[in-house]
Amino acid sequence: xxxxxxxxxxxxxxxxxxxxxxxxxxxxxxxxxxxxxxxxxxxxxxxxxxxxxxxxxxxxxxxxxxxxxxxxxxxxxxxxxxxxxxxxxxxxxxxxxxxxxxxxxxxxxxxxxxxxxxxxxxxxxxxxxxxxxxxxxxxxxxxxxxxxxxxxxxxxxxxxxxxxxxxxxxxxxxxxxxxxxxxxxxxxxxxxxxxxxxxxxxxxxxxxxxxxxxxxxxxxxxxxxxxxxxxxxxxxxxxxxxxxxxxxxxxxxxxxxxxxxxxxxxxxxxxxxxxxxxxxxxxxxxxxxxxxxxxxxxxxxxxxxxxxxxxxxxxxxxxxxxxxxxxxxxxxxxxxxxxxxxxxxxxxxxxxxxxxxxxxxxxxxxxxxxxxxxxxxxxxxxxxxxxxxxxxxxxxxxxxxxxxxxxxxxxxxxxxxxxxxxxxxxxxxxxxxxxxxxxxxxxxxxxxxxxxxxxxxxxxxxxxx
Ligand SMILES: Cc1cc2nc3c(=O)[nH]c(=O)nc-3n(C[C@H](O)[C@H](O)[C@H](O)COP(=O)(O)OP(=O)(O)OC[C@H]3O[C@@H](n4cnc5c(N)ncnc54)[C@H](O)[C@@H]3O)c2cc1C
Numbered sequence: 464x465x466x467x468x469x470x471x472x473x474x475x476x477x478x479x480x481x482x483x484x485x486x487x488x489x490x491x492x493x494x495x496x497x498x499x500x501x502x503x504x505x506x507x508x509x510x511x512x513x514x515x516x517x518x519x520x521x522x523x524x525x526x527x528x529x530x531x532x533x534x535x536x537x538x539x540x541x542x543x544x545x546x547x548x549x550x551x552x553x554x555x556x557x558x559x560x561x562x563x564x565x566x567x568x569x570x571x572x573x574x575x576x577x578x579x580x581x582x583x584x585x586x587x588x589x590x591x592x593x594x595x596x597x598x599x600x601x602x603x604x605x606x607x608x609x610x611x612x613x614x615x616x617x618x619x620x621x622x623x624x625x626x627x628x629x630x631x632x633x634x635x636x637x638x639x640x641x642x643x644x645x646x647x648x649x650x651x652x653x654x655x656x657x658x659x660x661x662x663x664x665x666x667x668x669x670x671x672x673x674x675x676x677x678x679x680x681x682x683x684x685x686x687x688x689x690x691x692x693x694x695x696x697x698x699x700x701x702x703x704x705x706x707x708x709x710x711x712x713x714x715x716x717x718x719x720x721x722x723x724x725x726x727x728x729x730x731x732x733x734x735x736x737x738x739x740x741x742x743x744x745x746x747x748x749x750x751x752x753x754x755x756x757x758x759x760x761x762x763x764x765x766x767x768x769x770x771x772x773x774x775x776x777x778x779x780x781x782x783x784x785x786x787x788x789x790x791x792x793x794x795x796x797x798x799x800x801x802x803x804x805x806x807x808x809x810x811x812x813x814x815x816x817x818x819x820x821x822x823x824x825x826x827x828x829x830x831x832x833x834x835x836x837x838x839x840x841x842x843x844x845x846x847x848x849x850x851x852x853x854x855x856x857x858x859x860x861x862x863x864x865x866x867x868x869x870x871x872x873x874x875x876x877x878x879x880x881x882x883x884x885x886x887x888x889x890x891x892x893x894x895x896x897x898x899x900x901x902x903x904x905x906x907x908x909x910x911x912x913x914x915x916x917x918x919x920x921x922x923x924x925x926x927x928x
Contacts, residue, residue: 466503469576474583479795483766486652486735489792490554495533498587502530504568505579512565513581518912519621521545523562523581530584539592542585547624547667548617548911550593550659551646553586556908557786593662599669606630608925611694613680613865616644617907618898619700620667621914622921627670629922634694636678641731644702646907648731649723651760653767654789657730681864686872686894696893696921699880700914701865703899707857709752713809714855718744718817722753722761722856729764746770746852750820752806753856754778757904759789761854762798773799773848775806777825777838803827805838807845809853819847861900869894879903887917895921 475491476482482489493501505527513523522541529538542549562581563569569578608631612619615637623633641647643660668674680686680701689697706721708714725743728734734743749765751758754776762772774793776783779802783790794800804822812818824844827836861878873881873890880889880896887895897913899905922928 465506466500468504471504471577471580471583472497472501474580479792479797482653483763483796486767488656489653492590493583493587495535495587495591498530498584499533501580501584502527505531506567508567512567513562513579516562516565517545518561518908519545519915521562521585526588527579527581527584530588535588535591536596538588539596542588546911547621548646548663548907549585550589551617551655551663552908552911553582553584553589554655554659555650556582557906558582559787561908593659600666602669602671603628603630605632605671606926608632609634609694610696610698610921610925611636611689612698612700613686614638614644614700614702614898614900615642615664615674615676616700616702616898616910617646618702618900618910618914619644619698620664621911622698622700622897622918623672623914624667624670625915625918626921627667627672629918631922631925632671632673634673634675636680636684636689637674637676638679638701639731640676642674642676644700648727649757649760651726651730651764653763654760679864681868686865686869690893695925696895698887698914698917698921699865699889699894699896699900700898700910701862701900702910703859703861703879703904705860705862705878706855707859708855709806709857711806711808713811713817713820716809716811716815716817718746718850718852719809720744720852720854722751722757722854723859725761725854726757726764729768735764735768743768744852746850748850749773749852749854750775750806750848750850751854751856752776753858754783754785755856755858755904756785756789757858758856759785759793759798761856763793763796765852765854766796766798770852771799773801773850775801775804775820775822775848777803777805778827778835779803782835801848803838805840806853810847817851817853819849820853821845821847859899859904861903865900877903885916886920887913888920893924895924 526538526541563578566578706723732741734741749770751762824841825838828839831837882896887897895917898910
């Protein structure tokens with residue numbers, strides 16, 4: 464029966480005061496009853512506007528219909544026909560700016576209504592499947608064609624899944640010791656438990672995908688050597704893992720680090736566990752500079768390690784690029800925010816340890832090319848904030864290693880590989896690229912969408928179809 468409630472089913476979650484001290488998952492997931500209740504809010508619109516907001520085009524109304532009918536495995540089959548990482552996307556996709564922002568329920572004029580909780584329903588279905596179905600996907604007979612993929616983040620995994628389902632022999636080369644890219648080294652356990660990523664990776668292995676870890680393409684092997692080894696096409700999905708700094712005085716002091724390094728120590732190397740041998744800074748007063756998901760993740764990790772944490776952001780709350788839910792969760796957990804402020808220098812003590820940060824106040828001026836109002840410094844408004852650790856979360860760019868070791872591979876001025884938006888084709892024949900390596904830091908689902916598109920182009924390239 465249709466549920467006309469204007470509100471989504473609330474997501475059960477850990478109490479903020481408790482979760483701010485542990486790394487367990489914050490959101491606990493819908494029960495079966497809640498999922499059905501929420502599914503009944505879907506109007507199953509004929510023109511399916513939500514689907515056009517999904518970069519991998521999941522048939523959203525149909526999978527939700529299956530939830531209404533309590534056919535959860537059938538719902539899973541519909542989602543997994545389009546997405547190789549449903550349990551991941553159900554947790555971290557910015558649905559509010561994709562599928563859910565086009566949902567007709569969220570646009571009802573007379574009553575202020577919320578969109579159907581598509582992401583939460585996707586997560587419910589994927590978790591139901593993972594908890595109840597132990598069967599692994601079946602390997603397709605090989606067509607004898609070999610494709611190499613560089614990087615095991617969402618883009619590489621999506622491309623691998625798509626090609627393996629068509630019988631290609633896929634080898635992923637990954638620089639780190641674990642597969643998953645940002646899903647394992649960046650996004651914290653409390654947002655995306657690592658056993659979920661592992662399950663998704665195991666599904667791909669069952670499809671016949673080989674993953675070779677600890678192989679840095681550009682150092683261990685070059686792209687040209689991969690061709691010599693018999694790979695007929697290559698998909699570069701090496702992400703954008705090179706952190707940016709502000710180039711201000713004091714960035715060399717002890718206690719200043721990039722969010723990438725801090726998060727990698729905590730997530731990939733499990734530095735938060737008592738028995739971990741990975742060192743991590745245990746600071747009392749941490750300043751995180753930035754306003755994206757990375758800043759929220761770094762701040763919430765520092766909080767869980769016992770620090771008093773403040774995020775410094777140069778615009779206002781309205782311009783924060785992080786997902787709304789992550790900002791709310793950070794605020795609930797007691798993270799402080801200072802808006803309209805920008806660091807101008809970091810100050811050290813006699814031992815070259817951070818002791819404070821000098822910021823300048825900002826105001827919003829005219830809109831810039833991105834449409835956001837440009838922050839402008841307020842003259843003579845500098846002030847100091849005490850801190851013993853500063854984490855820079857200012858964005859990342861692609862690592863230049865692959866470009867510098869691959870002749871003829873063209874990149875843009877800022878380092879992103881030049882690739883066709885529809886096919887991922889690069890300036891070199893049989894080399895394709897996608898995800899953050901092409902766009903710069905973006906989202907999981909966009910990286911997956913690029914991986915899928917490139918897989919179709921690679922099939923055509925090799926089979927000539
Ligand atoms: C902390 C953090 C939080 C985020 N939160 C969200 C979120 O909530 N929602 C969202 O949608 N997006 C989020 N993002 C962005 C999202 O994770 C990325 O857009 C996405 O992971 C990009 O996927 P990718 O496959 O292109 O690259 P990556 O995930 O970066 O994977 C690239 C892989 O390539 C490997 N590699 C690099 N160079 C080489 C080489 N030379 N040889 C072999 N392997 C190599 C890397 O080790 C890595 O494993 C977040 C990012 C970060 C850093």
